[in-house]
Amino acid sequence: MKLQLIHINRNCRTLLMLSVAAMLLGSCKKYLNVNTNPNAPTQVPPSVLLPTTEIGIAFANSNDLDRATSAIMQQIAGVANQTQGYDVYNFSGAFDNQWNGELYGGSINNCVAMINLDSATSPAYSGIAKLEMAYAFSILTDIWGDVPYSQAGQGDKFTYPRFDKVQDIYQGNASLGIRSLFDLVNSGLADLAKTSALKPKTDDIVYGGDLTKWTRMGNTLLLKFAIMLTNVNPTMAKSVITSVLSGNNYINSNTLDFEVPFGTSTSNQNPIYNFNYINRPGDQMLSSRFQAIMQGFNDTLRLAKFFTKPNGVFVGFNNGSNAVAPAQATRSQYGTYLIAPLSSPTSLGAAPIRLLTNFQVNFILAEAALVLGTPGDPNAYYQAGIMANMQKIGMAQSDINAYFAANPTVVTLSGTQQQMLQQIITQKYIAWCGNGIEVFDDYRRTGYPTLALPLNPGGDDPSVIPTRLPYTIGELSTNPNAPNPRPLVDVKLWWAK
């Protein structure tokens, strides 16, 4: 080039012009073909989605929704930041992360992706996905009431998902094309029974790929859903529970509990530990009201598994109090049961998040036998529930026996049906410590345990304990199908008492 240009002449000029023209018109398809994303895959196997959904439903259960419901249910008291607000019913700007990133995104959308895989090769995955999805939707509808369900989680197939009614989610509605939660579980159970070429193994961090255990999980889900209907459709509740009982293939031992394991590494800890011990150690502590209930039952050994005793004493805080909180080092915080596995008490942060348990099943069956007349002795189930929970949290059998011997009135149902129901639900309330969503559900359905308003309540209606949580700003501002204005938090759900 250089040499030619030095002795430039008319021919060279023409040549130059031609080469410029060639450059301008030359093919550029290859040059522009660089838009393949090197940073993220467009297709993945189901084995990398299953763990995401398992952690997802556990995270949704035990993160912010748990903190809010545990404060509302006065098991913990907020002393700083958001939890302090939840304690007095200030929920403004809350729960978008849970709705967006833990339930509809994270759990449900990835379950939909697993269900949409080739059904011939992977019914094992789609079966599990349906069970997980049913669980995730139950959290949504139990907390918020009417929620997107039949059209949810499917991307732009339904850009503005309809808000389905609670009764339609629980009972189905053929005319609106809504399949009930029960049918969703049954469909999942049917998938699990099929032959599946692809099967989960170590990617199933809960049951290690054991599909028989997933079948038990599914049947237990049916029990959990059925008991929600005691006020509104006892016939259906009774029928479902009786059927599951006769099938005898549900979680009936602590070793079969549906609980999602976590780890000790900072990025794998369960949210209860991660929040209370790592990132926000100063925000919440034991509620003095829960402390009083437990101490009233002389149940302090169990309380010591749920909460710490820093200087040999429990130090609680009254919900909603304006007083200065006790020094952090002296506060009772969540204890060993909620932060480390029973088998490895030094594995901090690795406590599993318990979602469906043997003790829960026993309390459900006790209630069902008492209220619905399903088979079995309510008192036997009641005692089995307390026993299963005490064993689960790591009380020595001798301590359990001693407690039963010393507190016969606590561990034995007596009085009217309502009084017995109160006993069952109050013990269930204690047993579920650390799972605020379950106790919030039972409270709204039965009115037990008996709770008083916190000090200085605020929010939508300071005169009552909330009966639901407010819809999230993100959904309200983007979905024209969202109820507008949103129902206040004192509007009861369909199944509530």
Place this chain on the structure above:
Amino acid sequence: MRKLKLLGSSILLLFQLHLLAQNRTITGKITDLNGKPVPGATIMIKDARTGTSSGPDGAFTLNVPPTAKTLAVSAIGWITQDIEIGDKTSILVTLTAKDATLSEVVVTSLGISRDKRSLGYATQQLKADQLADKGQVNIVSAMEGKVAGVNITGASGGAGASVNINIRGITSFTRSNQPLFVVDGVIISNDVDRTNGGPNGTLGDQQPANRALDLDLNNIESINILKGPGAAALYGSRAAAGAIIITTKKGGVNGRSEVVASTSYSMQNMEGLPKVQNLYGQGSTGVYNPASSNSWGPKFGATPSIANGLLVGGAPVPYQAYPNNINDFFQTGSISDNNLSISGGDAKQNFILSGGYLAQTGILPNTSVNRASVKFGGNTVFRNKIRVGGSVNFLNTLQTGILDGNGASSLAVIEGLARSIDLTTTRVKGTYQNPDGTNNWPITGQDNPYYDAYKNPLKSNLYRVIGSVNAGYDLYPWLNINYRLGIDAYTDRRKQIFAISSARVPAGQDLESTIYRSELNGDLIITAHKNDIFVKDLNITGLVGQNINQRRFQVVTAQADALSIPGFYQISNGTNFAVGTAEQTTVQRLLGYYGQVSFNWRGYLYLEATGRADESSTLSTSKNTFFYPSVNATFVFTDAFHIDSKILTYGKLRANISKVGTDAPPYLLSNTYVKGAYGNNVANFTFPYGSVAGFTLSSTIAPNVLAPEFVTSYEIGANLGFWNNRASLDATVYNTVSTSQIFSVGIPPSTGFTTKTVNAGKMTNKGIELTLSVEPIATKNVRWDIVGNFTRNINKVVSIFSGITSFSIPGSAFIGSVPSIKVGQPYGVIIGGLIPRDSTTGARLINSGTGVYATTIANQILANPNPDYILGVSNTFHYKTLSLGFTFNFIKGGQVLSFTAASYKSRGAWSETGKDREKPWILPGEILTNGKYTQNNIQIPAQTYWQTLGGLQSEFNVYDATVFRLQDITLGYDLPGSIAKSLKINYIRVSVFANNLFHVAPNAFFDPELNTQGAGNIRGLDLQGTPNATTIGASLKVSL
């Protein structure tokens, strides 16, 4: 109509030339003061209609009748002269230029130099002396208050903090709205690269620089600001937000060599934090508590008792006010700036070699910027007329910053610090840590501010090369071919550490991040120019070009969490690498073809059209080639109509319509899966779980089809010169319409996704820009120049997407105060909760149970950060070689949500909170009982009162950001020429200067011109960031 008339009379004139009788021939030549020919000058016989014009060599020939006595010689841009003919047959005319600013040559798109009078769009030029010696480090800050139509806001006074610049408002929903930066024809990055994508998100980080920070102000010759798509159409997609065309200093043209050495030193101090009270100390509800971050404790001088917490174990605790404990945390910063340049040559062969070094220590402990720049450039013209030039600029910028923002940062601790905390003790300032290296601060959730500053810094070490080569050749006298290749590439190696026990990352963290960015541009430009085409005096310039563009970006981050050994900050010290460790690589390419044709009729009527077609790698194949045109016209009516009044010396009207298309960021076209993660900064989980991998669907749905976004702009303007251009006005009115925006629209999260990429939406910017220059005094020894710049821009989001009325600007940090794009509102309104009001009286509602305000109603407009108007006025006085220049800047309106203000109130630190503490307080408002409103009468303690008004995201912490500021002031003295000559030097200049010497904010008790999230689309948030700084310094410049 006017144009037609004009053309008609011109044609008539041509005929008349041939019809009139001719008696005598006069020849002559028109030159300027330097003897250069002035072509195109009009030579008319006075009181007759006969005339001619000068040729390219300035020569003319004219036949004159015997009656003719005087010739009037006029040329556009030159002062008209009358020449007595007498009996001369040969005349030499020397013309004097009119005001230089009206006939200056400016660098426009693609590096093309143009006579400013021919431009059909608004541009504004800043010269070196308007930028240098003002104590500014960042070139963008140096422009503040000096350009109409431009809105500049610094993040803070922190060393290296980024500066936001928007020209004529914001035109894109989610893409960068910073103008394109071009240095000597090379497009360079002015990006802000954020380090911390981890659990802290954008809650606040060490404020990183906008990359224009790397440029050495001493090297700048001039900056031309192309204000809209009309001006920047040839840059195409990149210049929808305008362009900043920077020209650096070149080698000499007079054959001599020149050595210029400059040095400056300045000092910086913190400015703008609120006044404090010094009556009450640390504690709450009147009780001393060493673990409280508040100043609601007992009054100083109170008798120590167990009840007030001042008596512990029978002994009183030390308890006194430390009035300066906040101010003393800030240090006096300094900037030392040295530059040496050697240049030489003539118009054909020249070179410049320059080196500069700037060292800044910030107003906060452990903050600094060190910047080194070496540049070499040269040009040569070979004997065969081939022109070759090139330059290479090597830059190294080191920045050390400390944490900003709400939460546990040192600033969040300091701003509103309890009044009785002594920061000077050994424990706090001296060792600032426990013997085992852990944080020793007694307040939960906070760090000792010194610990945070020294143990949790971010360091950035950037190496950058900006280089260009160009070659040109005149194939024919009228046809020129030119090729330019420019590259800007940098690697920024960052290290961010969190010591074990730091409040934000208690387990400790070491983050190593390497950011690589490069942009390559190749432009082939063929220019043709013909005079007198079709008819005489119609000149035409045509241009065709091709652009090849490639942008690469890569960031590779290794994040080590849960450190084992205190004080050892290396990746190997981590026990968890799952979070944050990632790589991201992007490539995008574009091919552009463009053309321009300009007509010039007699130097007073110009018509120009451009067109550009781009082909982009990032759009759907069916939509990836897009064309956009522009057209502009210019009419210098004073010359066309020979108006030469003393009052109106110069008048030009201009108009343009242009359209610019923009492609998308790469990789938006398909749905993807990403590594699974849950939670936020309070609790989080990231895959892998042990050895189990987890992936999740990305939260964004890919678009069906992705087409370019477009900005269409309509602009009219006038340039008027009065009283021999002692006063001049440049006025512009524009209307910009942005359509088919590429953005991720918020969709109902219940779809399983939170956003979908779409082409939708419409936004308008309507505005007016005025620049008024006045020279009230101009004598031999005394001169006074005033330049005023007025900017008003009204932005409106017209539509977003069907069914969507609002969505948050990406990067929003806080739920509850979300910078948003909302239909019917200007861009960037901050949406949050407002307290419900009585619909008739407008009074706020009080909760009857608590005496404080009722729960807020979400999704309301909390603040609007867009100012009503901006007025900048620069004054320059010259007395002989002494000069005094200063710039005032007045920003009217706009709002800021201040976490700083909130913190000073809720912590009881602000001076107002010290008043009447013991008295009961009542919040203004009404109580609703049984459907009836009554005046609130519920008494609450001062602490409750102020903490209610001190809610972080409360409407009570939205302040009017109106601010009047002495932007900069410079006093300069040049050694008189005669003395300089005797010393055998060109000149010596001594300056003293200051910037941000004072501000007045009538409606805010702090300096509201802060923007903690830095350069970008999020504005109007002061998230307890670094405050502003005042700079005072002096400089010396010597030229040999």
